[in-house]
Amino acid sequence: MGNAEKFDWVRGFTCDFDLVNGLSKTAESTKRYLSQMKGMYADDAAFDKMLEGGDDPLVYEFYEMGAPELPGDLAFGTSITYPGKVGDEYFMTKGHFHTILDTGEVYYCLSGHGYMLLESPEGDWSLQEMKAGEAVYVPKRYAHRSINIGDTPLVTFFVFRGDAGHDYGTIETKGYRNLVVEKGGKAVAVPNPKWGE
Ligand SMILES: O=P(O)(O)OC[C@H]1O[C@H](O)[C@H](O)[C@@H](O)[C@@H]1O
């Protein structure tokens, strides 16, 4: 049974999410493995090398609860980005704009340490730090991507309008203007050499 049928979107329901690892015993997660992110990391050689050995690490997983795609409904769940790097670039989600660009989103960090990378179509961008107990507001119009800069899973709980939709196209073709890499033991933002390609 899929998540949409499991839950009563008309009369209400509850669902568990672990405070530390973010996982649910009831809902089923959607998983994204490294092989599904080809071209998204700056270092293609490091990316290919990681997959050569036959190992395809789980980079992140999240819950699609099956909220009705209507303006009055709310999509919510946890998103878990695992620790790791491709070359010196930290593991991250694909990131997306909302199809209805004018819809925001809230993320509350349950555990781990990382950043939310925000970028508007006009190129305004920022990094919002995420650590347990901090909530991040993703304003309407901004693409958003979670980046794990720690050694433990970065776990967030998110809520957004049910009809917002995901637009991956722009990020998949152009990328973000900046990446977050480890330099001298520190996480720093650097310009993305592949941007706009
Ligand atoms: O959609 P991605 O960029 O692959 O990230 C995965 C997921 O992360 C977050 O938790 C969002 O709220 C989800 O809507 C999203 O689908």
Ligand SMILES: [Fe+2]
């Ligand atoms: Fe979103």
